[in-house]
Every structure is written in structure tokens, then in C-alpha cells.
Amino acid sequence: MFTGIVSDIGEITAFTPTAQSQLHRLRIACGYDRATIADGASIACNGVCLTVIASGMSDGKDSAGRTWFDVDAGAETLGATTAKHWKVGSKLNLERPLKIGDELGGHIVAGHVDGIAGIVQRDDLPDMARFELKTTRELARFIAAKGSVTLDGVSLTVNTVHDVLFSVLIIPHTLNVTTLGAWRAGSEVNLEVDLMARYAARLSEMK
CATH class of the missing domain: 2.40.30.20 (Elongation Factor Tu (Ef-tu); domain 3)
Structure with a gap:
């Protein structure tokens, strides 16, 4: 994990x-x-x-x-x-994998990519960048505003969601210490949805 x-x-x-x-x-x-x-x-x-x-x-x-x-x-x-x-x-x-006793700084990530998200738009704002991405309808149901997603291995908080589009805001530190600073409109990134959201949806389907 x-x-x-x-x-x-x-x-x-x-x-x-x-x-x-x-x-x-x-x-x-x-x-x-x-x-x-x-x-x-x-x-x-x-x-x-x-x-x-x-x-x-x-x-x-x-x-x-x-x-x-x-x-x-x-x-x-x-x-x-x-x-x-x-x-x-x-x-x-x-x-590297999480060890028992390590600080859980992001959220639980399995390293099992669910699909690919496409970057629709990049907006460079003062001190940060906003990215709007598009995913499939199947995966979009697991993405919620203020929830978590993993994009290219980076734990991020979802800013907005509209149908199959969602956005994230990236702070300067993250832009500097990851590859996210090189993202552009048209780029494709690995998407892993939040495990908790997936399990919650599965439990709801079984009721």
C-alpha cells in the first residue's frame, strides 16, 4: 500500500x-x-x-x-x-510502500491504476495551477468534490466535479517535487480512484 x-x-x-x-x-x-x-x-x-x-x-x-x-x-x-x-x-x-508506523500524509493508495484521465485545461494561477481533467462515466461516479484521487501517483484533493469532468488545484511545492509541473492540456495521466469510494459504492449496490 x-x-x-x-x-x-x-x-x-x-x-x-x-x-x-x-x-x-x-x-x-x-x-x-x-x-x-x-x-x-x-x-x-x-x-x-x-x-x-x-x-x-x-x-x-x-x-x-x-x-x-x-x-x-x-x-x-x-x-x-x-x-x-x-x-x-x-x-x-x-x-516506496507504506510501513507500519509511517505517517499517512495522503490517503490509502493501492498502486492499481483504474484508468487514464485526460487533461482538458491548465490554468496557471498566482502561486498554483488548476487542472481540469476528463475521465470515463464509469470512474466519474467514484469522484466527489473534496474527496481524494491519485493522479500519476500523487494524492490530490478534488476541487470541483461536473459530470465526467473534475478539477484539482496544485500548490507550488507539489509542482516542484513531482512531474505535475510538466502537465499540459492534452496530456494523459494515470488515475486511481479512492478505495473508500469504491467500497462504499459496492456496498450500496448490494443493498
């Missing part, structure tokens, strides 16, 4: 097909301590929970001394998330 509080920005340094045609292997450079990354560990990458299969330290000219870890992205991940747009040089919001 995660909280949607980004702890690093990683960069894809390799993106290659494996022997199995349905898999692509990614190497991601990051600022994490190599000693803390174990094979089999989970790391959320732009909100997608991926499993570490190898890790080490870079010795190349462009990334010497940086930690790297490898993950495999399968057909489902590539088809259902923005991973299909990832390439060498792509920047990703990273988060």
Missing part, C-alpha cells in the same frame, strides 16, 4: 522488450539508497505498482553513482496505463 506522497522522481534509462513479447523491461534511475531496495520489493511508478527484479549502482557517464532498479511492465500495464507512452528519458513519480 502507498499514500500518494511522492518521495523521488526517477528517470527511465532503458526500455526494452524481453524475450517474452508481452513484457518490456524498464531500468529506472533514482535517488534511493541502493541498500534499501530488495529484489521483489514494490515501487509505485507514476502510480503503477511495479516489482523490482534487480537493482544496482550506475557507472555510466550520464548517471554515475545513481541507484537504478529494473522492473517488468506487462501487456495489461502497457495497455491500461500511460506506461504505453513511456520511453527513455521519461520522468516518473516514485513512492
Whole structure:
């Protein structure tokens, strides 16, 4: 489980097909301590929970001394998330799993992307940015004003909702320490709806 509080920005340094045609292997450079990354560990990458299969330290000219870890992205991940747009040089919001006793700074996030939201409009306001996004009608029913959503792995509070459109306001700190500052109209982002909203809707359907 995660909280949607980004702890690093990683960069894809390799993106290659494996022997199995349905898999692509990614190497991601990051600022994490190599000693803390174990094979089999989970790391959320732009909100997608991926499993570490190898890790080490870079010795190349462009990334010497940086930690790297490898993950495999399968057909489902590539088809259902923005991973299909990832390439060498792509920047990703990273988060390590929640530990017992950690501060819950955002909200409970599973790292299981529900779908892709499209950015309809960006408005740069004094000291912040407002984004309006569009999702599917199926997912829109789980999004409520003042509720929580996870966008590209970042826990955010919903500002307004109108049918399949919703908006979020991003403060300068978040714009600076995540990839959200690069969002533009037309961009696609990973969307995970609030687990509590999903369970509440399911319980309501069973009455």
C-alpha cells in the first residue's frame, strides 16, 4: 500500500522488450539508497505498482553513482496505463510502500491504476495551477468534490466535479517535487480512484 506522497522522481534509462513479447523491461534511475531496495520489493511508478527484479549502482557517464532498479511492465500495464507512452528519458513519480508506523500524509493508495484521465485545461494561477481533467462515466461516479484521487501517483484533493469532468488545484511545492509541473492540456495521466469510494459504492449496490 502507498499514500500518494511522492518521495523521488526517477528517470527511465532503458526500455526494452524481453524475450517474452508481452513484457518490456524498464531500468529506472533514482535517488534511493541502493541498500534499501530488495529484489521483489514494490515501487509505485507514476502510480503503477511495479516489482523490482534487480537493482544496482550506475557507472555510466550520464548517471554515475545513481541507484537504478529494473522492473517488468506487462501487456495489461502497457495497455491500461500511460506506461504505453513511456520511453527513455521519461520522468516518473516514485513512492516506496507504506510501513507500519509511517505517517499517512495522503490517503490509502493501492498502486492499481483504474484508468487514464485526460487533461482538458491548465490554468496557471498566482502561486498554483488548476487542472481540469476528463475521465470515463464509469470512474466519474467514484469522484466527489473534496474527496481524494491519485493522479500519476500523487494524492490530490478534488476541487470541483461536473459530470465526467473534475478539477484539482496544485500548490507550488507539489509542482516542484513531482512531474505535475510538466502537465499540459492534452496530456494523459494515470488515475486511481479512492478505495473508500469504491467500497462504499459496492456496498450500496448490494443493498
